[in-house]
Amino acid sequence: MTELAKRSPFLRGFEQLFALSSDELDFLHRLESQSKEVPARRPLLGDGKSYDYALIVLQGWLIEYKILRDGRRQVLNFRLPGEIAGIDSLAYAAIPHSVAPLVTSKVAVLPLETFHDLQREYPRLGSVLFLMTLREEAILHQWEVRLGRRDAYARIAHLFMELYRRLHLRGLTDGPSFHLPATQEDIADCTGLTTPYVNRILQRMRRDGLLRFDGQVIELLDAPHLAEVSGFKPGYIEDWGNGIQPQRMEQAHQA
Structure with missing residues (x-):
């Protein structure tokens, strides 16, 4: 595996559960190569x-959002590299929200046909995508709370802690700092909340000495305090996949 592959945020999501085979790695590389x-x-x-x-999402940040009848916007989630x-859109005849990039970004298209190929030819990868949707459900539950x-x-403190942890798992943080392209x-x-x-x-x-801003870079100066005041517990992000034994996944797909 190349150093570039090891650093790919997309590949990191799969490598959290198992070492990719050469065929699986080639397939994911082909997905990433169809970028724009x-x-x-x-x-x-x-x-x-x-x-x-x-x-x-290969580079940059995207948002999923709804526009209300009066023109107000509700951001449903940030989509990170x-x-x-x-x-x-792979499950519904009409997608129930909009998607747009916050900044100039790079994306790769995942067609429904390719999604079916992935499930049929690379079942381990299909299993990980299914597990990713379960983690997304856990994240959305936290957004509801x-x-x-x-x-x-606490809302803002919890949001910053969550974004930091999600980026950290993808290798996209620098010590206690991370890039935050989102505006107020x-x-x-x-x-x-309102912008003011x-x-x-x-x-x-x-x-309070909790944060430091430098352009679009935010540094968490006191992450334990931010976690305490917001009730943030990272298990719903970091413990993802812990209940799945890689050996059991291997045996299930070889059976």
């Missing part, structure tokens, strides 16, 4: 429209 650059803020998938593909956006029960300060408006739209209120909370966190 997409401009910031231009919708890639539209709410209520039909698509026969999902999008693998190595994750898949719009996978709902964040919006419904956490106060504004984006943060407001995913936490149910988000600004006040971020300034308070800075005064």
Whole structure:
């Protein structure tokens, strides 16, 4: 395996469960090679429209979101490098939300036909994609709790801790720092707050010595305190796959 392959955020998601075979590695490389650059803020998938593909995020950040009748936006999730956006389009006749890049990004198309090939020819990879959807469900449950029960300060603290951990698993953090291309408006739209209120909370966190900002880089100066005040527990991200024994997966697919 090349150093480039080891560093690929997309491959890291599979390698958390088992060592990839040469055939599996070649297949994933072919998926990544069908990439294209997409401009910031231009919708890639539209709410209520039909698509026969999902999008693998290779570089940059994407968002999944809904636009309400009055024009307000609710960000449903950030899609980070190595994750898949719009996978709902593989199951629904019409995708139930929109997808757009936050910044200029690079994506690869995952067609429905290729998805079927993956399940048929590379069942271990298909199993991992299924497990990834279970982790996404756990993440969405945390977003529901964040919006419904956490106060504004805890919402933002929990969001930052979650994004850091998700990026860290993909090898995309630098010590306690990570790249955050989301604007304060984006943060407001995913936490149910106003942009001025988000600004006040971020300034308070800075005064409290919890965060440091340098352009689009955020440094967590006191992650334990952020985790404590927000009730953040990383198990729903980091313990993913721990209940699956690689040997059992191997035996199941060889049977």
